[in-house]
Every structure is written in structure tokens, then in C-alpha cells.
Amino acid sequence: MRACPISCTAVKQQFSTCSRKPKDVNQMTRGNPCQLPGMLPNYDPNDNEAGMKILEDLTENVEQIQQRVLEEIITRNARTDYLKGFLDGQFDKQVFKKTVPVVNYEDIKPYIERIANGDSSNIISAEPIIELLTSSGTSGGQPKMMPSTAEDLHRKTFFYNLLVPVMNKYVDGLDEGKAMYLLFVKPETKTPSGLMARPVLTSYYKSNNFQNRPFNRFNVFTSPDETILCSDSKQSMYCQLLCGLVQRQEVLRVGAVFASAFLRAIKFLEDNWKELCSNIRTGHVSDWITDPGCRKVVSLVLNKPKPELADLIEHECSSKSWEGIIKKLWPRTKYIEVIVTGSMAQYVSTLEYYSGGLPLVSTMYASSECYFGINFKPLSKPWDVSYTLIPNMAYFEFLPVKEKNEDGAQYVQCNGVCKENCMEKETEKEDVETVELVDVKLGQYYELVVTTFTGLYRYRVGDILMVTGFHNKAPQFRFVHRRNVVLSIDTDKTSEEDLLKAVTKAKVIVESLGILLIEYTSYADTSSIPGHYVLFWELTSKGNNHLPVLDPKIMEQCCSTVEESLDSVYRRCRRKDNSIGPLEIRVVQHGTFDALMDFCVSQGSSVNQYKTPRCFKSGEAINILDSRVVTRFFSQKAPFWELV
Template sequence: MVTLSSRLPFRNNIDCNSAFVYNMDDTKLDCKGNDVLQELETLTVNAKEAQEFILTKILERNQATEYLSKFMNGSRNISAFKRLVPVVTYDKVQQYILRIATGEDSSILCGEQIVELLRSSGTSQGEPRLMPSILKDLDRRTYLYSLIMPIMSKYISGLDKGKAMYLLFAKAETLTNSGMPVRSVLTSYYKSPHFLHRKHDLYNNYTSPDEVILCPDSQQSMYCQLLCGLVERQHVLRIGAVFASAFLRSISFLEHHWCDLVNDIRIGQLNPSITSPACRLAMLDFLASPNPELADQVEAICSCGSWKGILGRLWPNVKYIEAVLTGTMAQYIPMLEFYGGGGIPLVCTMYASSESYFGVNLRPLCSPADVSYTILPNMAYFEFIPLEDGLRLTDHEEMVENDRLVGLVDVKVGCYYELVVTTFSGLYRYRVGDVLQVTGFYNQAPQFKFICRRNVILSIDTDKTNEEDLHNSITAAKKILENRNYLLLEYTSYTDTSTVPGHYVLFWEIKSTHDESPTPLDCQLLESCCAAIEESLDYVYRRCRAHEKSIGPLEIRLVEAGAFDALMDLLVSHGSSINQYKTLRCIESGLALKLLNSKVIACFFSPRDPECSL
């Protein structure tokens, strides 16, 4: 291994065959397997020096950009950067990104050529954003991916002996008027040599052919990926998707289409509804001949009645389920445990976004509630806005004074922060909008628990309810459902101001855990849930409800089975990526609200005012 020197040869990226790691000056160094973990040790032991080195390189490469020049006048001084460059939100950099999209030179924002614009999911706050990306960003992402399996192999052996059924989806890309690709960050990765040239990586042996993963039709892709996973069921050691929502959508799809999949296996022919030539060609090897024995096995499992524990029965050798389960994704844990039967570990491995990749979970077998991510100091330059009054110190759009920010190694255990990132590709002191809590340190690198996106999603009067408030209040009410053998599959919300006073509305989709004889849903049960939610919301909300009467009783609108699948289909058809899809926790108007209202089967209101002592 290379020892540290005064030049700090931190290796910040990895080439397409995952066999080499680079220095920041692009000197190639051999680094495989356990060497990657040793590299992680080097980075985290020297996190402070690594961050200074990263910022120095970012300023060297981007000093002449129009954006930085207007603040620093060509200076590369770190102190000047921290003193002069403002902390910004997307609206402050959007104009530069749009100018590049229309054909202006990348140098207005970045010292290197911007090769693509990464479209965010748009489902956290409703509107997709475009993030600039340079060629070497793919190397940084691949470096983070290269850590995942060495970390997992410390806890689970033999992962190189089988296959992974990961449900991965590419989204059709578009081009700007100047011809620059606009795509999701995951589509960018799946189409890159970094992903496609992994053929000899035993840890990334997937059940699905690349042609199926890259199919832009998510329904056809999902069908074929599930079919591949069923054909390979005895070889599958890992299952999952990027987000838990996409994985559960795939299981729901399987519930509705298993008969067709079984028939394909039985006769050795692909369903004619799959019209993609690339998919049909790629599936020939999987359906080379009829397999009635396998078809009988799958049919017996899928037709048994309750689907509790179905994943372990369909894939008997699976060792864990992987997906993002932190933040509001924690909503899906009970349903995953239901399908997994409670015996398959749920694993969160990494923390990333369209802006930058951030870190990894070094204790992947911990409970999802205890997941902390170790920030990798070579991904970008990280700063943090202290939230000294919990999550309510400032609104998201408030100006933040530069001297309030703290560096990566200066955060304090137990405290909450909003993440700020500076990247090689043209984001400078950019507020990502994620709220994190420091849980500890790994060497010098801090470990963070993801709390929520920092946005107020419900407000009628002086109340301000964010995602975390809403999630926590619904979690309290879910216990009432679970005691009656029901699970809350999905939810979203909106503020209905058509009534006087206005009130909070929650759309709920519920599933019984006893398929044969579910307990009838009665009015009192759902009214109790309404009341429990209101009791769990903050003092300001309860004061407005109980004393000022400026907010009306909370309403739950129960929707029919499959309503949120239909919502996902709608948003995917309008540009969202199924891979990055996160259910909108608040909808305002338009097609999404119209769709959900069309699926409502019953409405329930809180029967009493919440407790609120003056």
C-alpha cells in the first residue's frame, strides 16, 4: 500500500473494471478487494487532510469559472472561498445550468467539460432539478460502489458464489437543444462502461441481462427481471432495489402477474405482451426450453394464499434484502418484513443523491432504525449548517451566513445539521436539503443518520409540518392498525383549503395481513388513527386545532388497492424514474390529486380535538 505523504495521495476514483484506484493527480494505483477497505481506512484516518486536499483541487480546476470569479476574482485561496462564496439553494445556480443546457460553454460553471445533466427524481419536493456532471463523476460513484461488497463480505460469506436479483430500471433520456444528455444519475451509471464492463466481477453477477435493465419501458423491464429471478431462484443470494418503494412495487407486480410468469416458464416462451426486441432477444437463453417442474414449484408457492414470507419461499437461499430504508423509506419496513417473513435481514448500504455520492454503511446488518452512513471525504467537499433548535431553526430558503458553517470533522455527536456540498462539477456551497444527525465517528470521518428532507410540506395557519413530523405521527397511528392485523402500505398528504377552516388530508392504502379472513375495517378504527396522528403532531398544530380553531379535523381518505401503484405509473409516465421514485409525501393539485381522489373508497375524520394545554 502507498503511504501518506505531504501531497496526500488520496485515491478518489476507480476505473471501469474496478481493478484500479487513482490518485487525485490521476496516477493509477492497484487496489482490489481488501485493498479497497484499506483505502477506506486511509481516507477516514486522514479525513481532515483529505477534505482540504479535495477543496484545493476543486478550486484549482474551477477558479476561472464565471461563477467563482464573481466572488473570488480568480483566487484559489481556501479561506477566501469560505469567506466570500455564498451558501446557495438550487434557484441560485439554475440559471447557469440552463445556460449550459442551451449551448453555452461549461466554463461558466465548471473548469471541466460538463458531459450530461442529471435529472433528480423530483419526488422529494415535486420538481425535478438538473445537476451538472463531468466524466470523472462516474469514477467517484464507482469507487463508492466498489466498497459495498467488501463491506458486506465481512459479515456474510459466500456472496461471490451466487447471483443478485436486483430490480434496476433505466429511464429514457432526453437531449437539450444543444444535444447534451439529460438522464437520471442511475441511468447514467447503468449505461456507462463502469456498469456494463463488470462481467468478471463475481460480486456483481446479476440475474437480469443488461438489455433488460436498460429497457426504457419499466413494465416490460420489471416483467423480464422477475422472470429471470424466478428462473434463477436457486442461485439467488441477494434481492433488492435502490429504493424500498421500487422493490415493493415489483412484488406487487409479481402478485398480479405470477400466473403469466409461470406460464412462460412452463411452455418456454416469453409472453407476447413483451414487445421490446432487445428484451425478447435477451430472454431467449432463460426460456430455451419448457420447464414444467420449475413452473409447478413457483405456482405452488404463489397460489398458497397468504404471501407472508413469500420472498424466502421463492428464493430459498437469499441472505438479505437490500434497499434504501432510511428517512421516509422507513415506512416500508413492515411490509418488507411481512413479505420476508421476518427472517431475512434488511440492509441499507449507501447514501447518495443526484448532486453527489456521500457515504456507506459500515454496519450493514444493523436494524434499519440504527443505520448510520460514514461520509467518504474524497467524494466532494462537505460543510454543515448547524440546526441548533432541532429541525426548525430556519426555513429552507433562508440566507445562511458563511461563518455558521462547520467542516466535516468539526461536527458534534448528537447534533443535527443540514448538508452543504461543493463538487468538482460545478456546485459550490450547495444546500442539498438533507437533515442529518451525527451518531459517532469512524476514525476522523463522522457518521450520520439520515433524518429527513428539510422542507415544510403541510401548513394552513402558523403550523409548519415537515416530512419527519408527518412520518412520526403516522408511525404512532400505524400501531393501531397493526393491532387489528392491518398494514399501512403507503400514504401521502395535502392541505385542503376548500373547507373553512382548512384541514390536513391523508390518503392511506391499507392491506390486511390475514388474507383469508381480514378483520372488517370500521369507522371507529380509522377515526382512532386520525386522533392518534393529531395527538402526535406538534404544539402549534394542536393549539390551532383545539383553541384557535383555525385548522379543521384531520381527515383520512382510504383508497382502493393499487392506488399508489397507479400514482407511481402516472409520475413515471411524466418523467420520474422508477429507480429513484419516492412517493410524494405531499401533493398540491393537478393530476396526482385527481387520481387519488378518484380511488377514494371511504373518508374518516378525527372525532375530537387533540390535547393542548395552554
């Protein structure tokens, strides 16, 4: 999923409206400041009624706000190097849509790299670019870099503030306790120009908007800021869990950004609860916690020995079953806040096992490029989650996803096999007109295109969305999947092309020994924590159909080669974050992929057009593959990764 949600309660800061004003204020606002695209209403975020009123105004005046957003962006940036080459000094919306192309990252990458290397921001933005946000949406190579401005931080804070009244509408008493949100910073680097390049959440946690948020019971966390900002992920995790356990009776909600991160915390707790209990029993933090900020704040939270609390936690954690452990350890918890849409949906059943029946709440839809939408019904089931796009965040357009299946279905699960097979290829560029936000149709599928205040113009985000309904005049969308992404465990996003390149490099190793890889596929195995990639390989000796004798060291080398060939986000998750387990190759017996084709045909696939999907999500298909596995091999070393 996309998404980069910081918890909905992370910030509640008041801020002033943007100083820029349109030419005719009265005409644009018609008495409603929310319709000013360059302005962010200044209101008390603790005032639920005011917050809901702003949301109603925003969703009622979608068309007007979107037009003003585009006008504001064009007026600000028409003289940038990028736009003036298309607009030639004109400020007209129709000229913009006619002349400015819809682009992918590779089209704008040269401009962003010039800024990273020292060129002026006004190549793409009239506002100074203060940092570059590294995206997890990669395609080989390094993470994408997205421009960000100072005003963008305020826009994000405004967005977070609007999440608060929505949660208060559905859950009572959230201001009467604390949130145990496990939040972490990621590696960052400085570009040749001196700009920082870092993930969007790291940017926000390190900003004044987050760190100087005014005191309010609703945004009090069990984790002191020093533990969140600790660059050592293990020390950060340990200290945040320790603080959360000590304050267990005050915790009303728990969560992390992604479902995978929260489950990783549960696994960490399983591995370290005895030591955590020892710290609580003695009132002293372990000696290996060497970060000075962490030691200081955690010592203040521990305060004194708490043997009774340690005994209680030890009793719960020593149980044979951890089913419902969240509710047992934090008994007042009302919900778990994690993203469980998109690729994170694969973790729902595991979360439900640990949760003890607590609701799973996905509050928002966001990315490094822009913050998009809010879930107006946060207690809905994961498979029913829809996001309402907030019209003053950016100018939104949509590319219709064209029908491809013989039966005319626009988007199906490919007979339960692989969703991506039904979608148009990313590299297929067709002359398709975009649809505006107010013109999308119920039940239709679209790819999201954004024009932002930060220097992205008609940029293909790569997300496929389905229109599920409307709130007032604002469309609501279900996140379906990333364009052409076939594998994802955490923030990694591996495309079919990325996987093919990696497998091609690895198969050279066995081919040199007279062994042929005749077919392969994959799936993301999340049955354990952390999850890992599984490749199914059907191998044969040259000249016959017999399965060759395989040298374990050679096959382990194949596993490692695949990992080394995947992108830097995958390699970081494997080596530094430990959020992805070692890659596995399962060798299957001869004829397995013929049996797989028979299954797909029995489910309705066309014999003439069938090709092996490079990723499977169907449990039945995976069972067919697993039943024919003859041997398994794992990567024995983490792939190389360094912060460039």
C-alpha cells in the same frame, strides 16, 4: 431518502487515477495516494483487503483529504464565470468560505439553464459537462438538473467498488451465486444544447462503466443488461422477474434501489405469477413482450420448458398468505438490499412481512448532486443505519440546525405528530457559519452543504443529518429527513408549500358552490401497494357549521386538481411509473381538527403556539382523523405528464 443507490455489487471496474496532479505530490500524500483528492486509487476491486485498507486510510486522514479536495476544486475552477466573480483570481480557502455564498438550487438554476441551452461548461466547471442529472428533489415545476462530468462516472465507480469489501466482511459466500437486483431506467430528454438530461441511475446504467464491467461472479445479475435498459417499465419488470425465477437456486441476494420499488415488484409478481409460471412451463416468453432485446435474452435464459420449476413456483404463489414469500421463492437469499432510511422507513414492516426474516440492508447514501457515504455496518437494523461520509467524494460543510422547541430539544418528533414542524423553514436565511466535516459534534443535527468536482459550490443539499459516531476520524451520520418535505411515497418529494398551492387550487372548486375548507392535513398511506397521498378535509357550508351534501364528481375533480398541481416527479410516478396510487380526500366531521389539537396538546404541544401540521406520521393522530371520516373520494384519472 435520498439516495440513489445502485446495488453495491453493480460495478467492480478498475480505472486509472485522474491525470491532474497537485503541485507538491509528496507533501500532499505523505506516502498515501488516497489523500490526493483529484485521484482515485487504482486497485483490484476483488481484493477485499486492499479495499478495506483504502477505506481505513480515507477515514483516518479526513482533515487532510478534505483540505486537498477543496484546494483541488478551487484550483481547477477558480476561473469559471461563477467563481471568479467571488474569488477575483485568488485560490485561498478562507477567501472561498468568506466570499462564496451558501446557495439553494434557485440561486444556481440560471447557470445550469444556460448550459442546457448551449452556453459553455466553463460557466461553472473547468471540466466539460457531459450530461445533466435530473434530481427527484423538486419544489414545484420541473426536476432540478445537476451537472456531471466524465470524471464523475469514475468517481461513482470507485465509490461502488468500496462497497464490495464492506459487504464481504459481514456476509460470506456472496461470490458463489447471483444477485436478483431489479434495476430500471427512467425517461430522459435532450436539452437544446444536445446534452442528455436524465436521472442519475439511468445515466450510470447506460454508461460504459456499468455495461462494460469485467466479468466477476460477485457482480453477476439474474437480469441481463437488455432487460434493465428496456424503456418500457412493464416489460422490463416482467422480464427481470422471469429471469430471477428461472435462476432462483443461484440467487444469494435480492433488492432494488428503494424499498418502494422492491415492494412494487412484489405486487407485480402477485398480479402476474400465473403468466410467469406459464412461460416457465412452456419455455416461451409471452407475445406481448415485444422489445427485441428483451425477447432475445429472456429466451436464452428460459432455454427450454421447466414444468417442475413452474409447479414449485405455482405452489408457493397460490398460498393464501404471502408471508415470507421471498425466502420461499429464493431460498438461498442472504439479505434484501434496499434503501429503508428517510421516507423509505415507512415500508420496513411490509418488507419484513414478505422477507421471511431476511436482513434489510441499506448500503449507501447518495444523490444526484454527489455520492456521500457508506454504511460500514450493513446488517444493522433500519433505525440504526448510519453512513460514514467518504472525504474524497466532495468538500463537505454543515449548517447547524437551530433549536426551535420551547423545551430546547433540537430535534424531536413533535410529540409524535410531525417532525417537520420542529425544523427551521427553508426560506429562512440566516447568517450561520458552516461547520467542517471534522468539526461536527456527536448528537447534533446539521444540514449538508457540498462543494463538488462537477460545478456545485457551497450547495445546500436539503438533507438533515444527525451525527451518531465516528469511524476513525470520519463522522457517521443518520439520515433524518429532507428539509421541508412532508409527503413522499416513491421518488416524489412534496413540500408543505407544494401541498398548500395544490390544495388552494382545489378548494376554489368547492368554494364556488358555497362550501368552505376550514382545515386540512395529510399523510402518506403505504398500507397498500402502491401507496398514495391522503388528504383530510373538514368542510362546512357558508353561514353554518353543517356538513354540506357533496357531489362525488365535484370531489373527484378536487382530487384530480390537487394531483395536476403537484410537481412533475409526482405526476410521472402516478401516470407513467404507476408507483403512486390515486390521491384520496377523506372528508371528516365537524370538530375533528379541534379534537386533533386536544390530542397534540395532551402530548405536550403548546396551546398558544399550536398550528395544524400539514402532515402526520403519528399512528394515534391518524386514528383520530380516520375515526371521524364521513366519506372518501379518489382521483379518477392520472394527472397530465409529459417528458419535456
